[in-house]
Amino acid sequence: MSNNLDTYLILSGILFAIGSFGFLARRNAISMLMSIELMLNAVNLSIVAFGLFGPRADSVAQGSVFALMVMAVAAAEATVGLAIVIAIYRNKKTPLVDEYDAMRQ
Amino acid sequence: MLAKLPQIIFALLVMGAVFGIAALMLVVLHQDWEDVLLWLLAAVMIGSGLLVVTMRDIIRCGLAMIVCFLALAGIYVLMGVPLLGAAQVIVYIGAISVLILFAIMLTQTKDAPTRLVFQTQAGPASIAAIVVAILIALAVSATDWGQIERGARLGTEIMSRILFQQFLFPFEIVSVLLLAAVIGGVFLAKREPGGPS
Numbered sequence: 001m002s003n004n005l006d007t008y009l010i011l012s013g014i015l016f017a018i019g020s021f022g023f024l025a026r027r028n029a030i031s032m033l034m035s036i037e038l039m040l041n042a043v044n045l046s047i048v049a050f051g052l053f054g055p056r057a058d059s060v061a062q063g064s065v066f067a068l069m070v071m072a073v074a075a076a077e078a079t080v081g082l083a084i085v086i087a088i089y090r091n092k093k094t095p096l097v098d099e100y101d102a103m104r105q
Numbered sequence: 106m107l108a109k110l111p112q113i114i115f116a117l118l119v120m121g122a123v124f125g126i127a128a129l130m131l132v133v134l135h136q137d138w139e140d141v142l143l144w145l146l147a148a149v150m151i152g153s154g155l156l157v158v159t160m161r162d163i164i165r166c167g168l169a170m171i172v173c174f175l176a177l178a179g180i181y182v183l184m185g186v187p188l189l190g191a192a193q194v195i196v197y198i199g200a201i202s203v204l205i206l207f208a209i210m211l212t213q214t215k216d217a218p219t220r221l222v223f224q225t226q227a228g229p230a231s232i233a234a235i236v237v238a239i240l241i242a243l244a245v246s247a248t249d250w251g252q253i254e255r256g257a258r259l260g261t262e263i264m265s266r267i268l269f270q271q272f273l274f275p276f277e278i279v280s281v282l283l284l285a286a287v288i289g290g291v292f293l294a295k296r297e298p299g300g301p302s
Contacts (some may be wrong), residue, residue, distance in 0.1 A: 003255050006245050011147050013241030015154055021234035022158030025227035030209055031163060034170050037201060038154055041177055050144070052184055053253040060256035061267040064186045068268070071196045072279045078201045082208040085295035090296070095173030097211040098224060 010051035015042035027096045029085045033078065040074045123148050143183055151177035161222050163213070167206045174198050185258040 015038060022035030044067045051063015089095055092102075127145050130136045149172065156169040173196040181190035224230075268276060 005250055005253060007143070008120050008180075009245040010242045011150070011180075013245065014151055014238050016241070017234040017238035018151070018154045018158055020110055020237060021230050024230035024233065025223045026158065027224050028163055030205060030212065031158070031166060032106060034157055034166060034205060037158060037170065037197070037205075038173065041174065042195070045177065045180065048181065048184060048186060048189060052186070052256050053250070054256065057256075058263070058267060060186065060259045061264045062271075064189050064264055064267050066201060067189055068192060069272075069275060069279055071192060072283060075196055075201055076282055078204055079267075079286045079290040080293065083290040086208060086294045089111065089212040097133055 005049060005053045008052075009046055012042040012045040012049065013044070013069050015039075015045065027098055029088070029095050029097050032097065033085070036081075037074065037078065040070065040077075044070050119152075137181060143180065146176045146179045146183065148175075150180065163209055164206070165200065167209055169203045170205070171198055175201065185256070186264075188259070188261050188264055 019035045019038035019042060022038065023032050026032055026035065047067050047070065048063050051061075051066070052057050054060065054061075054063065085095065088100065092100060094100075123145065127141050130144065131138070131141050153169045153172040153176065157166050157173060160166050160169065174193060178190040178193040178198075181187070181193055
């Protein structure tokens with residue numbers, strides 16, 4: 001089981017599906033950001049799994065370095081996203097995304 | 106305390122079921138330790154991930170997300186990339202989760218937990234997510250990956266050599282990106298003088 005690429009890929013697919021459900025279904029903007037973090041983690045897991053079973057000798061290290069870069073980009077994304085949510089909250093006094101209708105009128 | 110009794114009993118039952126299946130795998134089915142540990146960590150990760158997207162109180166969602174990231178760090182260690190597990194703990198649990206918890210505290214209103222958690226499209230979204238998971242599982246199990254061998258355990262020295270020789274330019278770009286994100290975050294979240302509250 002742990003020597004099989006399929007296990008890790010199916011695991012990461014399930015985590016990605018959970019994250020996409022949360023992103024589509026939750027009303028709170030911060031919940032949607034947390035779901036995005038779950039999806040990024042799922043992608044990271046699949047990258048590391050592909051590197052672990054890669055054809056070359058250094059593909060494990062390459063996959064891990066790639067995952068580290070994804071982590072850094074995820075940190076940047078979380079910073080800017082949460083700053084945007086806080087800035088909107090200061091104006092609209094609500095974290096619920098379906099009450100942000102300033103551009104709909 | 107007494108009102109929380111059904112929840113505590115339910116949590117104990119779930120933990121007992123998970124550990125019972127693990128013990129069954131270990132003793133009766135003669136699986137080796139790595140498989141059982143991977144199964145346990147995967148169960149914890151999927152379970153706490155489901156809690157993240159379904160629980161009502163958003164602070165508890167944030168705490169469940171920490172559990173999910175911790176289980177994923179354990180999976181990384183099992184896969185033989187312990188440095189990545191350490192980075193997962195430092196970056197995700199130490200930085201991003203704490204940032205998200207701070208943002209939750211800053212944006213929570215009094216009536217938020219009592220109001221509706223899901224949008225109206227929650228039903229179609231759940232169907233779409235289940236379809237995505239099944240499609241990924243089918244596609245993965247139908248693909249022939251060829252003759253693949255599991256790579257060796259990754260030491261810190263090899264990884265740092267790859268990171269600072271082969272991937273030096275992306276590393277510098279990421280540092281510039283992080284600087285830009287810090288400046289952008291401060292600028293966006295800054296309170297304007299004379300603005301609302």
